[in-house]
Amino acid sequence: MKIGLEIHVQLPTRSKLFCGCSTGGDAPNSMVCPVCLGFPGSRPFLNRRALEMGVLITKFLNCKITDRIWFSRKTYFYPDLPKNFQITQYESALGFDGHFMVGEKRIGIWRVHLEEDPGRVKRVGRAGEEVSLIDYNRSGVPLVEIVTAPDLSSPAEARDFLTDLIIELRRLIGVSGEEQTMRVDANISIGEDRVEIKNITGLKNVEKGLKSEVTRQTKLLAVGKRIVRETRHYDESRGVTLPGREKEQEADYGYIGEPDLGTYRIGPLAESMVVPETPLVRAQRMQKEHGISAQAARQIVLTDWELADLFESLSRRVGGDTAMSWTMGPISSGWKVLKANTDGSWKKVTDIVEAVSEGSMSDSEGRLRIAALSGGHEIEGINNGPSTDLDGLIVRLVDQHPEVVKDFKKGNEKAANFLIGQVMKETRGQFASKVIAEKMKRELGKRV
Ligand SMILES: [Zn+2]
Incomplete structure (x- = not known):
């Protein structure tokens, strides 16, 4: 099975x-002008910011950048297109021959180009009395089109690809990540002939649409029928694909160069751009650098970017595994408050974890302290809280266990561990184990 996406x-x-x-x-129709309504005599001019975003995406997708680009008119007639042509890129694109990794699998990117969105047609009214209304607010909205090689081998993989792509683009250029910001045409072939499912909105629908197409094509092939090369669309409510209008051949669009726009050199622009580290690239680096699992790295980065910063700084001090369990445990559960605190609670958290990892603070005390910071306040004087008299407790326990004193006298230092454990249990981690051990040995020493 081969699947390619546009x-x-x-x-x-x-x-x-x-x-x-x-x-x-x-x-x-509140955001319109002669240009996006296609009035005769109006002339387009290129949005520099859109061009920059497009080039950055192209570079991020590891494409070979086209040095000099231009735009083309794609001509067809439809009410949502007032000029009767859409300005797009045909022979020239921002770049070609890139790739994007989904886990360990390399998915080829054939091309990336810019184009304008047409308007939107809405059908309203009761069945049989419907009218079509057109909203030109969408007309001229900038789109980037990414065309993949048919390297995807299942509907689920197609969905994974789109999920990962949107995660990266959200960080890279700030796409909102809402389902509506992404529209997909999917090509799928099980046998020789390929079928295109047009205009699917939403990641789930891409997977569902492809699945239903797999079922349909498999059934046809099973009874010896041929798959017709055609364009279909996915009917969300019925969960099936239906035949669409006849697909125009590329030649039918009568592409010509757009004479109202010039050519643009984007080679130097692309060269000057630095692609920032994106979430999944970061997760991959963290996996290697801190020796944690791919899944853990992904989870941290996707929970919060600054939480990942904290993890990395912790990991350098206490090691990847310890940093991981603290980050995904007590720290992430109070993260909203910790992150909002500007009074250095970030630093306090790393100090606490470091103290626990060195053994100068007990694990449960560390947890309590972080929980307290997440509540917006620190626990003051937790070591000498009035509720527990540590020295008294130690004396009492030593009195109750003469056999331990006997063992300790014989030089068996480990005998103390039993009593230390008892103290920790009774004080529920209020005191660092190191403090308890010192006091306990001092008390036992007195009896020797
Ligand atoms: Zn306009």
Whole structure:
């Protein structure tokens, strides 16, 4: 089974791709101008920010960057497209031949390009009396299109790919990550002929749509029928794919170069850009650097970026495994408060974990202290709380256990451990084990 995806992601710019209209706006047709309404004589100009975001994505996806790019008109007639053509990139793209890793698997990226979104047609009214309304607020909204090689081998893998991609893009350029910001066309072939499912919104729907197509094609092949090469769409409510309109051949679009826009040199721009570390790249680095599992690294990074910072700093002081169990345990459960505290609680937390790891503070005291910090206040004087008289308790226990004193007299220092354990149990970790041990040995020493 071979699956390839064409992914359209909305770039989070404030204005549209070829005019100054805002990309926000709720009231239909409130954000429009002669350019995005395609009035004769209006001329587009390129949004620099959108270009930069597109180039950064292309570089992140390890593509070969095209040095000089231009735009093309893709001509077709539909009410959502007032100019009767969409400005896109055809012969030229931002880049080609990249890849993206899903776990250990390398998925080829054929190309990445910029294009504008058309308007939106809404059907309203009762069945039989429906009318179509058009909202041009979407017209000219910047999209980046990412085309993968048919390297995905199951619907679940396609979903994993999209999940990981959106995680990375959210950090890289701040895409909102909502399902609506991503629209997918999926190609799938089980046998020789490939079927395209158009315009799927939402990651779950991509997986479901592909699954239902696998079922349909498998059944047809089982009874010796041929798969028809066609475009279908996924009906969410029925959970099946249905035949769509006849697919135009690329030649039908009559691509021509867009004469109102120039050519742009993006080679130097791409070279000057630094791709920041993205979450999954970071998780992979953390796995190697701190010797933790891939799953743990991913969990920390995806919980919170600053929590991962804390983990890394802890790990350098107390080692990966200890840092991991504290980070995902007591620290992450109170993380919201800890993160919001600007009075250095971050530093206090690392000091506490370090003290526990060195043995100068008991594990349960460390947990209590972190819980207290998460509650926004520190436990004051926990070592000499009025509720427990540590010295008195030790004297009482030593009195009650003359056999331990006897053993200790014989030079068996380990005999003290039993009593130390008793103290810890009774004081429920209020005191560091080191403190208890010192006091206990001193008391036993007196009896020798
Ligand atoms: Zn406009």
